[in-house]
Amino acid sequence: MKVLLVEDDQFHASYMEDVLVETLPEVTQIFHAQNGDEAEQEARAMAIDAVVMDLRMSQRNGIEAARTLWQERPETRILFWSNYADEAYLRGISAIVPEDSAYGYLLKTAPRDRLKLALRAVLIEGQIMVDREIHRLQRAKGQPRTSLDDSEYAVLLDLAIGLQDRLIAERRGMSLRTVQNRLLSLYDKLGVDDAHEDLPINKRVRALNRALVTRTLNIETLETAQRDFDRWQAGRG
Amino acid sequence: MKVLLVEDDQFHASYMEDVLVETLPEVTQIFHAQNGDEAEQEARAMAIDAVVMDLRMSQRNGIEAARTLWQERPETRILFWSNYADEAYLRGISAIVPEDSAYGYLLKTAPRDRLKLALRAVLIEGQIMVDREIHRLQRAKGQPRTSLDDSEYAVLLDLAIGLQDRLIAERRGMSLRTVQNRLLSLYDKLGVDDAHEDLPINKRVRALNRALVTRTLNIETLETAQRDFDRWQAGRG
């Protein structure tokens, strides 16, 4: 079995390689990539079907690389391995994982045993596995009261790249007032509170701020949202 | 000589310890801390005067910890050691470094030799040293045309936490119109462009977005800006 290890931190990479050879005798070859672009090329060239992927990388991040990989070969098994428990990453992943694909999400701080377990479960057995720790950490961040539904999240992304209500309405096929209703519930769920000692605030900016601080969005999310918008924008005269 | 190593990634910590003992025979003891809070306690308890500090940590980030350390003992020598070349970090550091203090900023990707050099230059010789690589990487990010001056940056922080023009004016002691002038130049420098195919945008949100994407701000900056504001807010009726 061939495994592709996508990781730009050399220490983490060599640790993972260690654990891989120790844990999975099935593995015959380990390929390396430093970023998303290299990962795609390697995977294509070597017909890889098992990947361990860091999420935060310089060029092209793990989620975008994974999307391409899965588009080409949906049966690819991917274990995401990250320092961060951002909801943004989880949401990004679940937005691109195909029907019936095996994947996992593990924190880099996970003990060696749990890493071994996850490697076997995801890469060999084709299971789905998400580190419990992730949800625990998210709770500690003081995250939104209730989680956002898909349409709220979509509007949040549009808000975050600076679109005006009218344009959001057009893009998402809602009326202007409906967009504003979504914004209202966003403000509510993100804890955008006009109160705070009768201090008036700019709700729009505050919403983005809160989304970032609660790790509902992160900077990479903003970048990919922008690219998605540009693509949509390009295909419509 | 006692050195405090503040780093929450065990691989990086042990690598750094390695290099420390190999490079600096002057070092007699190495203490460890996992986050900013521990760092402060250790430094106080052990009368530390040389620190190697990661910037991105869970509890309290490196910059805030450094501020406290330097307040208590301005002669402390600190080498910041980070994965990221965010302008936000650089600006945060130069905002808190005391007159005549020795510090350095090095990327974790720096080769071992450069790390050795920086360790000796900063911790032993008391020099100031900033990795050239940092500026190179920043340029690659498509950063703002010209860099922001201090008053523009202050207004940007206020905007980023969601304050309205009026409140910014009050806090910074400017007139409303002056705040708006600052915003205008911010929009310009951050590349907030109304154009883009005659698509109207929300400039305020867009400014925050651009500041984040160009790494002028990062999420931790938002968090500390909020704390600063709360403190200001507490001390005034």
Next chain:
DNA sequence: ATCCCTCTTGCGGGTTCCCGCAACACTTCT
């Protein structure tokens, strides 16, 4: 079918934002 609940949409108006214009400072150069 009727009632109830949720979601959507239009309307209206109060507020904030964005910014051109013009009047002053204040500095600097000649």
Next chain:
DNA sequence: AGAAGTGTTGCGGGAACCCGCAAGAGGGAT
């Protein structure tokens, strides 16, 4: 001193935003 440049401030108005209110439009449950 005079001129020319730069930064600050007030005024005014058009556009965008926020949101209460109320009229539908579906979707279950009884």
